[in-house]
Amino acid sequence: MGDMTDHQAMPETTRSSAATARADQQEALKQKVQHLMIAVESILRARPAGISELDLIRALQAPPWELLETVDFSSPERLYPVHFLTFHALYRLRDDIGGQGEQLSISPLLIRLGPGQGSPATSALAESDKLRAFYLDLDQYALSEQTVSQMMDDFWAGRSGRQPAAGEVSDAAVTLGFDRVPDHFEEVKYRFRRAVMQAHPDRGGRTEDVQALNEAFGVLRVYYVTRDT
Structure with a gap:
């Protein structure tokens, strides 16, 4: 009976260790996101005319930030994690500054932080909300290349x-x-x-x-x- 108890306990221990590792990874990811938000806001305020996603990624890779790893721009599957984290930080930042009279426009070709403007059209708002929901869900970060x-x-x-x-x-x-x-x-x-x-x-x-x-x-x-x- 003792052997059976030990055998049954091992999977539980393994599951507990895996859960702890996942929790640690999630916490580390959240900390990285906080640093990204600070860096992104600083970069955007220094470039009031706006910046493209590619240029923003390069800025986040360079000193003093160095928050993103090297990107293979020729492989969409490998670019995805860096793209996702960048846009996750952007949508988090947009929510944070939403009540401060500023507006953060987000698109791959132009990301710009400026004075608040009128509400977008309903169709544009609905599409924006879909994107926001996707990028704010950190579970979408760990998708397989397939x-x-x-x-x-x-x-x-x-x-x-x-x-x-x-x-x-x-x-x-x-x-x-x-x-x-x-x-x-x-x-x-x-x-x-x-x-x-x-x-x-x-x-x-x-x-x-x-x-x-x-x-x-x-x-x-x-x-x-x-x-x-």
């Missing part, structure tokens, strides 16, 4: 609601440097990664170029998803 990849597929497929037109697909292929639409998506992913690395602002490129590549990649992604289903 889940993030599926989310990307679902996003691009749902964004258009249809298979892209032939002209859109051809233009997207040209943007990524192809003479024609490749037969396989693997070719697109390989070319996309190379193009993003060459166009990245750290190598003398422009944020707008990276955005154009992302849009082209998204069009081709939904093309292959809808073509193969």
